[in-house]
Amino acid sequence: MADWGPVLIGVVLFVLLTPGLLFQIPGNNRHVEFGSMKTNGKAIALHTLLFFALYSIIILALHLHIYTG
Incomplete structure (x- = not known):
């Protein structure tokens, strides 16, 4: 099982905060x-x-994880 939470959050924040x-x-x-x-x-x-x-707040403090597979 892969954890896609950090990747997805990173991409969304990158687009919004460019x-x-x-x-x-x-x-x-x-x-x-x-x-x-x-x-x-x-x-x-x-x-x-x-x-x-x-x-950091979303990944570390809120423990957001999205698992696939």
Whole structure:
């Protein structure tokens, strides 16, 4: 049996937290920009920290597992 929980959660969070795709904090011209498709170093660093924090909480604290097979 394979545990697909960490993989699925990682992919979903990666798509949702990609800077510039849905939203970007901090933006190039404003604090929050939506769908700008442009990014900067600050936004990449902040979104990386958000990804790590949310991923850790979901996988380690909530013990989310999805088994197949």
